[in-house]
Amino acid sequence: MGVFIFRFVVLTFIALGGYFFPPFALTRYAGAGLALVLSLIIVFLETRIRKSQFKIIWGSTIGTFAGVFLGWFLGSIYQTITEDRTTEIFFRIFFLVIMPYIGFLVGTMKFEWLEPGFLLRFFKEKSVRKSFKVLDTSVIIDGRISDICDASFIEGTLVVPQFILKELQFIADSSDSIKRQRGRRGLDVLDHLQKSSQVFVIISEMDFPEVKDVDSKLIEFAKHMDATIITNDFNLSKVAQLQGIPILNINELANVLRPIVLPGESMKVFVLKEGKEKDQGVAYLDDGTMVVIDNSRKMIGQTIDVTVTSVLQTTVGKMIFGQYNE
Numbered sequence: 001m002g003v004f005i006f007r008f009v010v011l012t013f014i015a016l017g018g019y020f021f022p023p024f025a026l027t028r029y030a031g032a033g034l035a036l037v038l039s040l041i042i043v044f045l046e047t048r049i050r051k052s053q054f055k056i057i058w059g060s061t062i063g064t065f066a067g068v069f070l071g072w073f074l075g076s077i078y079q080t081i082t083e084d085r086t087t088e089i090f091f092r093i094f095f096l097v098i099m100p101y102i103g104f105l106v107g108t109m110k111f112e113w114l115e116p117g118f119l120l121r122f123f124k125e126k127s128v129r130k131s132f133k134v135l136d137t138s139v140i141i142d143g144r145i146s147d148i149c150d151a152s153f154i155e156g157t158l159v160v161p162q163f164i165l166k167e168l169q170f171i172a173d174s175s176d177s178i179k180r181q182r183g184r185r186g187l188d189v190l191d192h193l194q195k196s197s198q199v200f201v202i203i204s205e206m207d208f209p210e211v212k213d214v215d216s217k218l219i220e221f222a223k224h225m226d227a228t229i230i231t232n233d234f235n236l237s238k239v240a241q242l243q244g245i246p247i248l249n250i251n252e253l254a255n256v257l258r259p260i261v262l263p264g265e266s267m268k269v270f271v272l273k274e275g276k277e278k279d280q281g282v283a284y285l286d287d288g289t290m291v292v293i294d295n296s297r298k299m300i301g302q303t304i305d306v307t308v309t310s311v312l313q314t315t316v317g318k319m320i321f322g323q324y325n326e
Helices: 002-020 028-050 054-081 085-109 116-124 137-142 144-150 162-172 177-195 214-225 234-242 250-257
Strands: 132-135 157-161 200-204 228-231 247-249 266-274 281-284 290-294 303-314 317-324
Touching: 002 028, 054 085, 132 214, 137 144, 137 162, 137 177, 137 228, 144 177, 144 250, 157 162, 157 214, 162 177, 162 200, 162 214, 177 200, 214 228, 214 234, 228 234, 234 247, 247 250, 266 290, 290 303
Parallel strands: 132 157, 132 228, 157 200, 228 247, 290 317
Antiparallel strands: 266 281, 266 303, 281 290, 303 317
């Protein structure tokens, strides 16, 4: 309510100014009407600005001023190389209009270029090629991204959007002890990544208030940044790939790096539990691969020699079938 009263007072004072001091030699009423129209335009722009993010306003302002300076500079250069006064004036007007326009659009659409982290990146990294990797909540909580970065298998800049950080904090503050532990683990992983000398991590304030779902926000963010998403979420991977966004899935990487086992090879495994079929036992390799062993139910709790009979590739990984060597 206070804002509307303030606007009314401002409109009234401007209209009175136009009435008592009419511009362009207008009558008092015409001056008041012109002042009221101009003030309404300003109020409309003010309402639009209030709905915009500060960084968009800041970026558009800097971009516009940079465009004015560049337009004046280009016009001055053209002035020195032409003798046609009319052509000179035309191009000076052209540059003074078109360059601020381009600067405004670039500042509005690419305002993240003005963030200190992005500016620092061009001085810190030797390569000027843009290589942004956006981290999903699932991959941060998983923690394996930290080991991969320490091994120098990830290049470029890791970007954590503010809405991902908020989701991580929400999980860390959960009343559920398991969720709370996972959230805190994710925060510890981020802290380790920021302190690592192998990668450069930045927190981006870019948000999409009109998009409610976090996964959808992440996809829009990756589109805007022309970035790659690092995730463990299978559904997010498929949706992003359908929209042409590059994906790095840690689970897929882990499946690819699992040791290749061929039929006829022997291995030692620890039989952990019984299988679904008669006389079957189940064991697991160090990487989590399930090994189903025939004639081994009586060997539960022991380490035995197994001969591989077949390997089955599934959507979640590999399953190995073997025979107990009695």
